[in-house]
């Protein structure tokens with residue numbers, strides 16, 4: 485009887501070893517299966533745009549020279565963003581990108597970046613971190629903690645630009661530059677702009693200024709233009725702002741000055757991904773949590789708004805079968821194992837574009853209303 489059990493156990497062990505070796509064999513493979521029912525089955529099946537070398541490098545830039553930087557304020561905040569941070573970390577582990585979480589309450593960090601507003605402090609902290617890691621890190625993808633990778637069939641390098649040191653993007657639903665994410669080449673230009681932006685905390689107008697997201701518009705004004713008159717052309721609107729509508733009027737004014745068509749500024753060193761281009765991240769609720777292969781990251785993935793009604797909007801639904809991403813195995817299993825989708829959220833690129841076009845047109849109209857209110861010409 486004992487020998488029967490022994491043989492039985494040995495058999496199980498052999499089966500387990502074979503299964504596990506197969507698993508390890510698959511583990512460093514970028515190939516990734518999309519569910520059969522998906523509308524782009526066959527097209528995105530196995531990430532045809534990526535070869536296995538994407539696990540090491542893309543466009544001549546090594547993955548391990550790139551860091552995804554996330555700033556967190558406290559434990560509660562981190563827990564609220566845990567699903568998003570896990571989606572991102574799982575992706576990064578698989579591809580060998582670095583993930584850096586900056587704790588804004590850290591004593592050393594708080595001493596270096598004493599900015600009283602955490603939104604400004606995070607950009608100071610990022611610039612300081614970049615400075616300290618110049619020898620090992622060439623690029624930083626800074627993201628809000630509630631941004632997560634929904635579709636791992638993209639590399640971060642895809643969104644780089646040869647001339648641009650710093651890349652920001654326009655939001656879809658209004659006419660703001662988003663402050664929550666940027667791609668920064670680890671250069672003096674990038675670090676200086678981030679510091680300049682962070683230090684705007686010390687010279688904010690005594691108004692409803694919109695924190696770092698209001699200030700980035702003024703930083704752009706001051707970087708783009710030569711004369712004080714040009715730099716301050718919209719400032720009075722920021723200075724008198726008492727409501728979000730006032731703030732939006734200021735931002736509309738700055739967008740006209742930059743021109744909504746321009747993409748590159750400062751000899752190409754500063755780039756804006758405008759609404760007609762495809763950036764690396766967008767808000768999840770713009771498409772009711774649906775996504776397509778053009779999408780890489782989604783924003784707004786907080787637990788407090790997941791699968792539940794929120795009076796302030798921004799609700800979203802979890803789009804995976806698995807409830808969580810197990811970071812202990814993310815680096816060593818196939819992507820298809822971790823990213824198992826609920827196919828009812830997968831739509832085509834054209835469908836995503838049509839959702840976004842609704843928001844683009846709406847934002848365009850809202851901007852012209854705001855411009856009219858401050859006596860400025862509408863934009864085409």
Ligand SMILES: [Mn+2]
Nearest residue numbers: 628630664784
């Ligand atoms: Mn956010």
